Amino acid sequence: MTTERTTDVPTPGDPSTDQHTAGVPLRRPAVLAAAVGLVAAAAFLGIAEFGALLLGGAGSPLVAVGSAVIDLAPAGAKNLMVALFGTGDKVALFVLMTVLVAAISAGAGVLERARPPFGALVFAVGGVLALIAVSTRSGSGTFDGAPTVFGVAAAVITLRLLLRRLRRWEAAAAVPSASPRPASAERRAFLVWGVATAAVAVVVGTASRVGSSAMQAVAAARRAVRLPAAATPAPAVPGGASLDVDGITPYVTPNADFYRIDTALRVPSIDPADWSLRIHGAVEHEVTLTWDELLALPLEEHMATLSCVSNEVGGDLIGNALWLGYPIRELLARAKPTGDADMVLSRSIDGFTAGTPLDVLQDEGTDALLAIGMNGEPLPTEHGFPARMVVPGLFGYVSATKWVTEMEVTRFADAQGYWTPRGWSERGPVKLESRIDTPRNGTTVTVGEQVAIAGVAWQPHTGVKAVQVRVGSGAWQQAELAESVSADTWRQWVLRWTPTAGSHRIEVRAVSADGEVQTSVERPPAPNGATGWATVTVDAK
Ligand SMILES: Nc1nc2c(c(=O)[nH]1)N[C@H]1C(S)=C(S)[C@@H](COP(=O)(O)O)O[C@H]1N2
Numbered sequence: 001m002t003t004e005r006t007t008d009v010p011t012p013g014d015p016s017t018d019q020h021t022a023g024v025p026l027r028r029p030a031v032l033a034a035a036v037g038l039v040a041a042a043a044f045l046g047i048a049e050f051g052a053l054l055l056g057g058a059g060s061p062l063v064a065v066g067s068a069v070i071d072l073a074p075a076g077a078k079n080l081m082v083a084l085f086g087t088g089d090k091v092a093l094f095v096l097m098t099v100l101v102a103a104i105s106a107g108a109g110v111l112e113r114a115r116p117p118f119g120a121l122v123f124a125v126g127g128v129l130a131l132i133a134v135s136t137r138s139g140s141g142t143f144d145g146a147p148t149v150f151g152v153a154a155a156v157i158t159l160r161l162l163l164r165r166l167r168r169w170e171a172a173a174a175v176p177s178a179s180p181r182p183a184s185a186e187r188r189a190f191l192v193w194g195v196a197t198a199a200v201a202v203v204v205g206t207a208s209r210v211g212s213s214a215m216q217a218v219a220a221a222r223r224a225v226r227l228p229a230a231a232t233p234a235p236a237v238p239g240g241a242s243l244d245v246d247g248i249t250p251y252v253t254p255n256a257d258f259y260r261i262d263t264a265l266r267v268p269s270i271d272p273a274d275w276s277l278r279i280h281g282a283v284e285h286e287v288t289l290t291w292d293e294l295l296a297l298p299l300e301e302h303m304a305t306l307s308c309v310s311n312e313v314g315g316d317l318i319g320n321a322l323w324l325g326y327p328i329r330e331l332l333a334r335a336k337p338t339g340d341a342d343m344v345l346s347r348s349i350d351g352f353t354a355g356t357p358l359d360v361l362q363d364e365g366t367d368a369l370l371a372i373g374m375n376g377e378p379l380p381t382e383h384g385f386p387a388r389m390v391v392p393g394l395f396g397y398v399s400a401t402k403w404v405t406e407m408e409v410t411r412f413a414d415a416q417g418y419w420t421p422r423g424w425s426e427r428g429p430v431k432l433e434s435r436i437d438t439p440r441n442g443t444t445v446t447v448g449e450q451v452a453i454a455g456v457a458w459q460p461h462t463g464v465k466a467v468q469v470r471v472g473s474g475a476w477q478q479a480e481l482a483e484s485v486s487a488d489t490w491r492q493w494v495l496r497w498t499p500t501a502g503s504h505r506i507e508v509r510a511v512s513a514d515g516e517v518q519t520s521v522e523r524p525p526a527p528n529g530a531t532g533w534a535t536v537t538v539d540a541k
């Protein structure tokens with residue numbers, strides 16, 4: 001005997017039918033639309049805070065609006081807040097603002113469901129107000145509005161996508177036969193998307209806010225630093241160190257133009273008050289140096305050219321700056337390396353390491369510094385604030401550890417710097433190189449009109465004594481050299497040339513103070529620095 005089943009008598013729990021839920025209309029769509037408004041607000045804050053983090057902690061609409069409200073609030077309201085909440089007034093303000101923003105966002109969700117696009121418009125108006133707050137904060141930069149703009153975009157997209165899901169669920173619940181998917185599937189899709197979006201927004205936003213606060217705190221700590229004057233100042237740079245040529249690299253690289261290379265996704269935030277350097281390993285005495293102790297030492301200033309092993313021939317991963325710091329040699333003398341130690345493995349707070357020959361760091365004639373100043377300012381955060389190493393004559397990857405907190409005296413046989421197991425040489429002395437800054441490759445010059453062929457040449461710690469230029473298959477000609485400031489820094493050079501019609505290939509090579517002539521052999525940067533002659537081709541018409 002068989003029982004006939006009819007579709008109008010569904011069996012409870014039978015997955016093949018969905019009428020049980022489908023027939024019932026979705027009960028409180030407005031409440032869900034309000035929740036969508038809240039998720040959109042979370043997306044706004046999450047994306048905006050992430051953007052602010054990418055800007056180094058600047059441009060947060062949350063911070064800007066909060067501070068603007070504090071600044072604009074009438075004295076009476078402020079006094080009332082303090083009277084009511086005491087020292088908790090900021091927390092109270094934050095809670096009040098949160099409730100207000102949440103209420104408006106929920107309302108925007110409801111409005112967008114009923115009358116699109118007015119809910120989205122509410123977010124846009126909120127964004128404009130936040131933009132005004134951001135741009136009127138003191139010290140606001142050109143791009144500080146970007147986090148707010150991206151935040152509004154994220155909010156509007158979230159609002160529209162989630163409401164579309166909600167509408168589908170509503171439709172499937174109201175008229176099941178008209179919907180391609182059962183209401184339960186639409187409901188699940190809506191909830192999964194809503195919860196996932198909210199979760200991502202909250203996690204990204206919170207992590208970004210924490211990161212931005214740390215960056216801002218360090219920026220403030222950096223502004224508060226007063227560098228002591230050097231006990232041993234560097235001699236003034238002679239005027240003759242700079243040639244008067246348009247387009248040549250300046251002798252001193254401004255901090256803002258100094259190349260930056262590191263493995264840090266986010267610039268480490270170190271408050272100098274929390275910083276210390278520990279020298280340990282194969283030493284008789286472990287040494288720990290705090291920020292205040294470092295500042296109290298007789299500091300020295302040295303001009304030095306720093307370059308990256310990854311620099312291609314003709315590349316710009318090189319810069320020259322005035323560094324203020326304390327000789328690492330003196331710190332090592334306190335620690336007294338023992339036995340057969342031959343390397344110092346310096347470590348950054350973010351785990352980066354560099355292996356530097358111990359004898360170079362101990363050498364009387366090499367001004368290896370634990371640096372805290374760069375061109376008269378505290379180190380910029382991206383260049384290692386509060387302290388980094390600078391060792392003339394060695395590529396950065398084996399010597400110039402930024403955000404340095406540790407120096408372990410060890411042996412090349414026992415330890416490796418970060419880049420060595422990744423295919424780069426254990427040791428990285430800078431190679432003799434030269435570069436043509438002007439004229440630029442592929443440009444056109446005028447026949448019969450004098451052209452300055454000019455650039456820089458370097459072999460830090462050895463020095464450059466000549467630069468030679470060759471045009472086409474002509475003879476090598478001696479370039480005019482700028483005055484040498486020290487063997488540790490690059491030298492500008494220029495050759496004045498009057499072109500004839502046609503295409504000309506210009507090559508440059510340097511001669512070191514040791515008499516070495518820069519090799520023409522072309523090698524790539526890996527494993528220990530590119531070689532070859534820099535070349536430009538120009539057309540004379
Ligand atoms: N902590 C840390 N320090 C570092 C690095 C790094 O990745 N992390 N890179 C090194 C490399 S490869 C170079 S070339 C120099 C670059 O210094 P700059 O960014 O100040 O020019 O820093 C060195 N110090």
Ligand SMILES: [Mo]
Pocket residue numbers: 261307308309310395396397
């Ligand atoms: Mo580098």
